[in-house]
Amino acid sequence: MLTSLIIGVLLMNVFAAALVVARAPVYRTRLYRPMLLNLVLSVAPLVVLGLAVVLVLPLIVVGVPRPAVWAVAVVLGLVWLLLLPNSGYLITELNLNHRRKGERVPEWYDVLLVLVLAMSGVLTTVLNVFLMVLVLLVVGGNDTAAPLAGTTARVIEGVLLVLVAFGIYLGRHVRLNSWDVKHPTHLVRKVLGHLRGPGAVGNAIGFTLLGAVFFALMYLVMIGPVVQGLVDVESVRQSTS
Template sequence: MLNSLVVGVLLMNLFAAALVVARAPVYRTRLYRPMLLNLALSVAPFVVLAVAVVVLLPLISRGAPPAVVWGSGIVLGVVWLLMLPNAGYLITELNLNHRREGERVPEWYDVLLVLVLAMSGVLTTVLNVFLVILAWVILRYGDTVAPLAGAEARAVEAVVLLLVAFGIYLGRHVRLNSWDVKHPTHLVRKIVRHLRTPGRLGDAIGFTLLGALFFGLMYLVVVGPVVQGLVELERLR
């Protein structure tokens, strides 16, 4: 089940990239590079997870002190969380603002393209969250997956998805990027200035809550059966 989920998400990302790249030569139009950039950034959380595996597994296998393992995990987790909204950000491509007037590309193609692009971002987001929750459960509870269906895991998932939704809002409406965290003072000032504008705070809260609810429902649909299957397999062993 987990293998099918991972392979399916990877294929969806490849499908999205193929549609973006094929659009230019097939319809003799420009290559819309921002889409490719956003798609590449959406995969960045997977890269962070791969780095985490390379760093943490040797530490655990060598019996490193728990403080070192957890400290390294927290640092990598923060980097991962900062990059994660880049995946969900792909849902904002649904506005079709890449089309020019008199575009040769059929509208049906671009509609399908942005749908696949958005779904690749959604699936990448939920898979990333699940993999991190799975790793956290293994590190915290050992060789058992039962806590995946517990209230603690649900609470962590909810917090992460709320942060993801807020990060997407900041990316689209405040035009912030993950690497802007290198200048925290400027970052905070820019966010505060934006939220003080009349009506913006309500927009931010509304988008964050509804966006998190959307991702939560997608998580339930996509990851829920996987969690249920893993817990059931463990119970039958």
């Protein structure tokens, strides 16, 4: 079940990339590079998370002290968190702003393109959050599926999805990038300057809350059955052992 989820998300990203790349030669128009760049940035958190798993799990297996394991996990986790809004950011591609006047590309193609692009971002975001919850529970010493349906997991998921939604707002409306964290003073000044604008605080809160609810519903639809399946399988195994 988990394998199908991961493969499905990866294939959706491949499909989105194929549509973006094929658009240029098929319809003899320019390659819209910003879409391709945003798609690459969308997948970046999964790459970092994969690196974290490759580094952290062996440390646990060989018995490295928990503080050292947590130190490595925290550093990689912060990098992952900074990159995570790039996945959800693809929902802001749901427009046809990339089309030129007299564009020879059929409108149906571009509608499908932006839809697939947005959905790839949503699916990637959801998968990222779920895998991070798995990693945190494993690092915390849990080796059963039951905690995935527990309060701790729900709190982690909720906090991450709120941060994702707020990060998307900062990216779209304040025009911030993940790497702007290298200049924290400028970043804070830019955010505060934006929030002082008329209605900016209300817009930020509204977008963040509604965006978090949207991602939470998608999370429920996608991850809920996976978690329930894992818990049920574990219960069956325990009852037959």
